[in-house]
Amino acid sequence: MNVEQLSPSPKNKEAFRLSREAFIPNKAGCYVLTTFSGVVLYVGLAKNLRKRMRNHLDTPEKVNVTSAGRAILFYWYACADINKVERTWLNTHIEHTGCMPVLNKVFSPVSI
Numbered sequence: 001m002n003v004e005q006l007s008p009s010p011k012n013k014e015a016f017r018l019s020r021e022a023f024i025p026n027k028a029g030c031y032v033l034t035t036f037s038g039v040v041l042y043v044g045l046a047k048n049l050r051k052r053m054r055n056h057l058d059t060p061e062k063v064n065v066t067s068a069g070r071a072i073l074f075y076w077y078a079c080a081d082i083n084k085v086e087r088t089w090l091n092t093h094i095e096h097t098g099c100m101p102v103l104n105k106v107f108s109p110v111s112i
Contacts, residue, residue, distance in 0.1 A: 001039070001040050001092075001093050001096040001097050001101075002037075002038045002039060002040070003032050003034050003038040003039075003040055003073075003075055004038060005092065005096060006032065006040070006089050006092055007088070007092070008077055008079075008085065008088075009077070010030070010031070010032055010075035010076055010077040011075075011077070012075065012076050012077070012078075013073050013074065013075045013076070014073070014074050015072065015073065015074070016033060016053070016056075016057070016063075016071050016072055016073055016074045017057075018054070018057050020074075021050055021053060021054055021057075022050075024049050024050040024053050024074065024076065025049055025050065025076075025078060026048050026049070026050050026051070027048070027049060027078050028045075028046065028047050028048070028049070028078065028079070028080065028082055029045070029046065029049050029076050029077050029078040029079055029082060029085075030043070030044065030045045030046075030076065030077050030079065030082050030085040030086045030089060031043075031044055031045070031046065031049060031052065031053070031074060031075060031076040031077070032044075032074075032075040032076075032089070033056070033062065033071040033073070033074060033075075033103065034071065034072065034073045034075060035068065035069035035070060035071070035072055035073075036069075036072045036073065037069075038073070039068055039069055040093055040101050041066060041068055041069065041071050041101055041102055041103045042056075042062065042071065042101050042102075042103035042104055043086060043089045043090050043093065043101055043104060044086065044104075045082040045083065045085070045086040046082070047082075049076050049078070053074050056071075061103065062103060066102045066103060067102060068102045071103070090104070
């Protein structure tokens with residue numbers, strides 16, 4: 001599934017690299033890790049998007065090649081209702097592909 005199929009659309013993006021961390025906001029939101037061509041590999045939420053990106057860059061599973069490709073881009077959508085947006089994105093991915101994104105291991109709870 002391509003990131004362009006998500007709604008609301010995460011219009012902001014940066015390279016999934018430590019050198020681009022300063023361009024990610026220190027605010028709450030939902031985010032997507034994708035391949036260069038926009039294939040969704042992971043959907044998540046964070047109270048601090050910049051900190052979460054940094055955490056993922058320290059996780060070998062998130063930076064190594066997957067069966068669907070390597071995470072190259074970090075898309076985000078800053079919002080207050082992060083639980084609802086993340087759930088919507090995961091449901092959309094499941095509807096289109098029949099499964100969760102390759103790097104998502106568990107379905108997120110309704111609230112955190």
